[in-house]
Amino acid sequence: MILTSDTGALDHSDCEPIYDPASIQPHGILLVLESPVLKILQVSNNTFEAIGIYPKELLGNFLQEFVEIEEIEAIEKALFENCHQSNGIRLSFKSQNCKSFFQGTLHQSSSALIVELEPVVSPKASDCFNSYHLAQQSIDKIHKTPNLRVLCQTAVEEVRKMIGFDRAMVYQFDATGAGTVVAEDKIESLAPLLGMHYPATDIPPQARNQFSMNLIRFIPDINCQPVELIPDCNPLTGRPLDLGSSLFRTVSPCHAQYLKNMNVGASMTVTLIKDGKLWGLIVCHHPIPKYISYETRTACELVAKFVNLELSYKQDSEDRDYAIYLKEICHKFITEISQSNCFVEGLLKSRDELLALVGATGGVVCANEILTTIGKTPELAEIKKLLAWIKTQINNDVFHTDCLSKLYPPSEKYKEVASGLLVLAMSEMQNYYILWFRPEAIKTVNWAGQPDWQIELKPDSSPLMSPRTSF
Structure with a gap:
């Protein structure tokens, strides 16, 4: 993602929105509900394909008319106990004498509830214990890593094994927002990106903020056609829906083009947080569209949460070992001087x-x-x-x-x-x-492409939001 001025520096354009507030990616459906009555206010325009019910049949009605009462009770309980965070839910829609089973998340956005759902084969397929078992072996390996470098390398190897993508990397941010690939696992035929540096403009501030809001970001098909929301504005507010925390939010055309320039057809990004701040990302790329099940992505989230815990521990452990080493030297000096x-x-x-x-x-x-x-x-x-x-x-x-x-x-x-x-x-x-x-230390920075480049301009000569093309 790049939002730049003609000097390569960020300007007012870095405040431009990086997603369309009125559409989603097509691998799931989205419902907007009025809280707490669960009245359906907005829906994505793909509900008929997913559950056999047209958007107009859903709008204005209550969710309990379409799903089981036990599922409604589970939603109400989740809202009562944990209304400010995302909650995992399971729903089954009744339509034309058949049921469609879904799993997904529910989260609050201002006065509305956003429900994002993906289809599953049966209710048992969404058992949360399956995700834990998928992640358990990876978590055990990560826990046994001796230092930060091995932690990052093990994390990319385990995540790539789980999702089957061609490449996975740990991308670490520096104080300026620029990033470096500090760990990588890939198929042999791909050129390595390990050690490569990327300018801060590749992931501008508002994109970094989005990563801080969502632990995982999945794009199964860079070339997918967005699905519009009906209606395009929230009827309660008259304004577009805030999809900042949405898992399905559409891909910015700028970011999509950026990935295409890297010959990427599908991507998954996992956020790494250290001491409450964005530390880096696990970035996974695949050359062609590839869907990863909700269950597998949930397992990746569990792995990411454990990696985030280990980040601080491993760094603190290395610092503690160095501090002990220095104390030993100081003790020797005290003895010698005395x-x-x-x-x-x-x-x-x-x-x-x-x-x-x-x-x-x-x-x-x-x-x-x-x-x-x-x-x-x-x-x-x-x-x-x-x-x-x-x-x-x-x-x-x-x-x-x-x-x-x-x-x-x-x-x-x-x-x-x-x-x-x-x-x-x-x-x-x-x-x-x-x-x-x-002594003087000459540092060579290997840029993944040209960090300074001429950008395109709009007809009014203002900077055009556009991705870097050199890689």
Whole structure:
């Protein structure tokens, strides 16, 4: 999805709606009910094909006229106990001496209830325990992963196994909204996307907000024809229905074209949340239309919820292990210093650990005018000049930069050993300092296509909402 200006930056167009509020995808039916009486206000224009009842026969009537009383009681109970969240429901419609069985969800949208249903073969096919059993083995494997990287890789392998798509990826967002593929599972014939970067404009802010609202987004056929709602506006409000939380909401033409540009015919996206914020997505692509049953998608949701729990745990575990490692180093320093004649002597007994404490490749211990170098450092003459400059910059005993040459141009000539710098002033009065150096790190970003491109303009010269074509 891309909404851009001619500079590739988001502008007012990023507020444009990304779905049609008056239509849905055709793999299910949608009913809009008045709460709490369950009067049918709107329906999708495919009810006859699905349940053998025309929209005009449903509109204005009450849901209990078409389904079993036990099902109505289940809906009323769900609304009473959990009215602010999506609820799973099962309904069976009676028509022409036969029954049509459905499963789906019910959620509140302003004053209306939105019911989204997909057909099943029989009532037993919608047993929620089936979804759990589908997901149980995957959850066990995910629970046993030792770290975040393996967690992501296991998640894509398990989800792809469950749905049978050709590719599944974990797409992680950075602070700017750009994304990177950090895990991938695919068929051998596909070109790998692992490690590829995507600009923030590929998934603009309003699309990221939508992902935060829905745990799973399924598009079985990119080329499907949308099904209109009848009537197109909610009779109670006179306004289009808010389908922001709808599972069936139509695909934005821009997003559909984006997927076509990637040769994708069907997609499923699962939201990954860490610490209450959008962390990334499990993105699944298939080259041709492919339907995934409601039951299987529910199993994928269960897996996603467990992955979301594990995201924080695995990251916290890695941070905790690193913190323990640092504490061990600090304890060693304390022991060495306590057994030495002076502070500096104690520090220099564990030179490798002094660098490891901050992940440095070089360091300098300055005691009065005596400089002791460790690892890879600039020449002593350059260090003395650098120290004189540092004394004019340091504040609250600490100074740090990840690009020294920008602040101190003379360091350009030794950036290979000292591009990153951390300084700790032990005693400015006694001229005691510790300097840590890191070398320049050249980072290569592999963009999945051209991140900056010329976009099309509308006749009035305003930016046209359009997808990137380079991949």
